[in-house]
Amino acid sequence: MSYDLRDLVRAFCADTLPMPEVRRLMGAEPDPALWRRFAALGLAAITVPEEYGGAGGTLADAAVVAEELGRALAPLPHLPAFLAASALMEGDEEAREAYLPGIVSGELAAVLARGGVRADGGRLTGTTAPAPDAGTADLFLVVADGALHVAETAERTPLTSIDGTRSLAVLTFDGTPARRVGPAPSPAAGWTVLAAEMAGGARAALDMAVAYAKVREQFGRPIGANQAVKHLCAELLLDVEAAASMAASAAREASPRAGAMALAYCGDAYVRVATECVQIHGGIGFTWEHDAHLYYKRAHASRALLGDPDDLYASLVDGAPQAGGASAEGASAEGGAVTSPR
């Protein structure tokens, strides 16, 4: 399935979201009509089982979709849809039946938010960590006090972000009624999908840098003829291929440990490639009209989105003198902190 799937997503992006269109949509909330067109292809939250209207895909399929969307800088709310659907799939049957079909069809804008919220007597109170595309959401899944809750209202506060291709908002609850629908979901699937998205973005930034190094001439020859530039491109190729391998492996393994490792690795790789992509372009790379900065901004914003690389890396190594006493699998990421994903 995966190669056809890759072609399908790539073709959608090429037809629907060429870079001028991405730029036109930048800085706004996701376009609902565009999202429904994407969802109509069966690509939204692709891992949702068929009984809930989904495509019944694997995590590897979800990673392929994300990688291609990342490559195109697609300003689509694929990440919140996937995060919300994945969380619901660990939840109770009633909630799955109520919400998954709407998420899959693109009709229901659901988001998953973590951190900063307390659940007490069926009510939520507090402000979440920044959540992608939460500014126009109409269903709010919140991880609080070790469980997953659903609220139908929230105060949505859109955030100003360096990255115009993905909107961010925080959600505030003030004694808001909410229903507990399941345990705190494992962050692994979301980590893996964002890792794949970043691996795709890194590859696009490398392609852009290499293409420019071949045509930009100084001192009578392409700048890519200089070892300082060509060796840098080779180093970036290492980042790109390693990131792709890490994301694909995490998607196959579907474990919190592999997901944490891939997210940290791909975040660092994307930032590095996007940074050097600007550098290889020189002055033109620092202009608004050139696309290099879009990847630079997306890379930094994405790396910071679901967990800091140092925290994720530290979580891979048992810290306590006696191993085994660490927190249970996946019980993590509340308040943004990452604990042992073993």
Next chain:
Amino acid sequence: MTGERAPSGPGPGAGPGAGSGAGPGADLAAFEKEARAFLDARLPPRPARTPTDRVALLEEIDPEREAETLRAAKLWQAALYDAGYAELEGERAEAFAALLDAYDVPDLQPLLVGLHIVAPAVRTHGSDDLKRRRLRPLLRGEVTACQLFSEPDAGSDLASVRTRAVRDGDAWTVTGQKVWSSGAHHADLGEALVRTDPDAPKHKGLTLFLIDMRAPGVEVRPLRQMTGGASFNEVFLTGVRVPDADRIGPLNGGWKAAITSLSSERAALGGAVDAVPPDLVERLAEQARRRGRLTPATRARLGRLDAALTAARLVNRRDDLDPAAAASVSKLLVNRAVALAVEAASAVLGPALAADLSDGGYAWSEFLLGAPALRIAGGTDEIQRTILAERHLGLPRDPR
């Protein structure tokens, strides 16, 4: 190994477990069962690791025990070859490697040049006669081999070698100086890149030969390395007579044949991630724990190292990359990981890395001292970057 496989390869058939079982999974399970029985019958279990175990990147053989190591390697390789385990590929290779971890396996280091560098060139470019005479003994580990490629004035610019071969009837007379020849002091055969046409452009006047290292005129002098060990050598060739029948590939076609060896070497060195101790991160974490230094910063550092090693392993297994590119990418990723490991060891061990405080830390100094070799051997990291930039990314070529 990613060796080129001739259809008429001398290995015994499809190997153990082939054709048995219902599906691929059952097939692999049957293979593993047979392999485990094979190993159980021949090898003792691996002794438990201790903190003072060696942590080496370069397998330097203790000279006192070299003859013994060589004998054990030859016996073990023959057993692997005869049972069909010598040239496994894909998931069987991985499964077999995983099984080996439980056993005290003889060190094959003295045979690796012959197995992974010389044999692929003989197999790909040698005449039928040469393959018939030389290939099986190489693959079965009956003979050991070394490379005679680099020269004092031909390092990264290998095609500028000046060692001359002059025709003399059905043989050649070879004279020149080679360097960095690992294992030349115990090798039976040398794979020599020599100039047979000094008037042709530099890549076009080269021929590859197998040289009998016991022939008159071959002199091997050990070179002491920065580790203190001496596993590589200078080799002086003075009027050495080499039969034309021991030529690998066509006359003046040596560059192409040599590239086969170099590519195989890169693949083998990319596989050097497997030479990095598999429990490297756990061992460093244990050292840090014992020293009360397993801080969040150290854990982050070790996690980063773990990821770097994982990346190198994963890229080495990719089947959607051009094998030559994968080999260069993997080699460079191994060296990134090794650099992180050196820094992590330094952070964890402090002065115990540089001076023997009798606390188990000094074992890591061997790792530290071996690390620079990996960035130089098998084509320097800079040459690997040039290869990737030009052949894989299509950037302009360097002057040659």
